[in-house]
Amino acid sequence: MKAPRGKLTADAPLAPLVWFKAGGAAQWLFEPADTADLQDFLAFLAPEIPVMALGLGSNLIVRDGGVPGVVVRLGKAFAGVKALDGVTLECGGGASGVLVSSTARDNGIAGLEFLRSIPGTVGGFVRMNGGAYGREVKDILVDCDVVLRSGALVTLSLADLGYAYRHSDLAEGAIVVAARFRGEPGDPAAIQAEMERIAAAREASQPLRTRTGGSTFKNPDGHRAWELVDRAGCRGLELGGAQVSEKHTNFLINTGEATSAEIEALGELVRQRVKDATGVELHWEIKRVGNKSEDQQS
Template sequence: MFDDITSELRALMPELRGRLIANASLADITWFRVGGPAQVLFTPADEADLAYFLKRKPRDLPVFVMGLGSNLLVRDGGVAGVVIRLGRGFGEIKIEEGGRLRAGTAVPDVKVARAAAEAGISGLAFYRGIPGSIGGALRMNAGAHGRETKDCLIGARAVDPEGNVHVLSLADMGFTYRHSAIPETWIFTEATYQGAPGDPAEILKEMDAVAEYREQNQPIKERTGGSTFKNPPGHSAWKLVDDAGCRGLRVGGAKVSEMHCNFLINDRQASGEDVERLGETVRARVKAKSGVTLNWEIIRLGSPRPGAAVGEALAILDNTVDQAQS
């Protein structure tokens, strides 16, 4: 448990309209269902409320932002400072003339795909296959089935750490593979997309195909964080993991999915450390087998339990993981 600083924050920002919760469980709102609490969980009412909070908060107070928690691994010691989770004030979708769609960054990607389809806007059906929110899609240039966010985005809005609102063009985003050049301390609040005219029935059929592919090839009904590692240039992460003999590998309550081995799953009440140790063990074995270094696609947040290691120091380099943890 962290010290409760919510009263101090409210005193600094009397006009705040959003909700502050002390020692809020993050395991309850992340897909892995692991990890410690947030010292403070803040849900702003809208963009203006978010900007007000950032302008008034103490300069040395750490701030992190999360979306649906689908691509996030929270460590067992929790997160000191404030975790911002965008809610209803960032959940609106607007259909505009000329095949444009505007969405708040708390909107799930699948909901944007569905809204575009119903409006006869093609080009966003690939979002049906991404298990996250629009904020995460902007941060990581999320993509699937041959398309990426950069292929349909025309602009976005974000708030910087000082509470200044920025209107960003596609060029400003600096998109590369699973990366945006916008500082990680900026919080996206809205995105605008450009699609093309399409037949709603055909778009929905395309979305159904995406959904069917996911169900047949990915462990979407498990407690997982989605794709664990980025594809290295010229390689598929899942193939490297498989070739290193890691399909089905287990550490404690965490396991490499046998359906798709670029997914880690929590199938036996795993801890955050179990999941991270498993991921680092996979990385070490892939490096030893192929010479390729896998980089995490999942974001790891917070501190470990007292005295525990993090990162590469967690890797199990011998075979004890197979014998003792299976």
């Protein structure tokens, strides 16, 4: 294959790139120069080599044994946001929710304020149908540009994504490089006020200034995950350097030197205690990737 124009790094530590600040290395970390560079790279990459996209690393546990294959991280070339018309934004896959919502405000586009509260990038929350405060990506998405594992670039409509709660039908190895979101005309001052309300609500209820991974478990039908965790007596529960947040029990925290194994094991312990106490089975919202350490496997 021809040399990529972007940055390709072998055995790249991922802990500094994820919110938990724990976990192993990527076999390869690729930061493409642009969409064409990503297409060329994937087209010539042997099809059996796994590929995974990494955004801000906010909703992710990277296991201690590291991630085989290639981790793709979209940088500044993919972080732009611009208005296409009075109600539509075009957003790069590496743009943050904060930037998207702020650009919407500046252009008088309402309905995207909730993205202010999603601690990730466009690529991640399009893939997961991210949502908060009563809205989801499916409510605003027009379509998105995706580079498939084969290197082909396709545009997928909302219907193509098969959205459900925190789920899409995007194939493994597919990487969202851009998306169009549609809101409605709004007053910038009112939009700013709503963004400030959301920011204050998050600050008051979530452990934002800790090493955490965001919401750990999906809300089961008819229940809120944090209430189930609380009812099972897990508030403040610790395992090694990992802890269930006392401020919001659907958040796990790395209190200092936790391994990813400890964080994941604590999550499994919480799931079991909730099942025993309430009969409800919690399902992970945080994505867990990579290999367990040799110590765990032995």
